[in-house]
Amino acid sequence: MIPLLDLGCGGSPEGPAGAVGLDSRRMPGVRVVARVPPLPFLDGTCAAVRAEDLLEHLGRAEAIVLLDEVCRVLVHGGTFSVETIDLEAVARSLLRGDCSPELAARHLYCYSSFGEQWHRWAWTRASLTAALTAACLGDIEEEHARAWHNLRFKARKG
Secondary structure, X not given: OEOEEEEOOOOOOOOOOOEEEEEOOOOOOOOEEOOOOOOOOOOOOEEEEEXXXXXXXXXXXXXXXXXXXXXXXXXXXEEEEEEEEEHHHHHHHHXXXXXXXXXXXXXXXXXXXXXXXXXXXXXXXXXXXXXXXXXXXXXXXXXXXXXXXXXXXXXXXX
């Protein structure tokens, strides 16, 4: 049993204790190198899955497949924690004049220092909640995000 699968861990060596870090390239903290989806794990082998700053790097269709894969590898009652760009928060901030067009573009289309990792999709509360629900995840709770321009949810496989 994998206690926590950390998707797109980005080589963060300070990841959660006991987590299995997965990313598309070998870096410190990455134990599994794989391009997702699919997830290279058997059904029901993860107690929890985390994806911080990952979904925005996938196209919408690819992200939907990944959410189905998360559901597949989670045990019944397992949790999924996700944090991603909040399209509405960035748009509101831009329209209010709280951020420049350059800053809004950086959040929406960010070019990562890890290579060709442009943001390909941005989510709203409604679209992410609908995608989580469609992937068999329930008990969806919004949590405090790490940044003003992000959404953070925790959901459970029912």
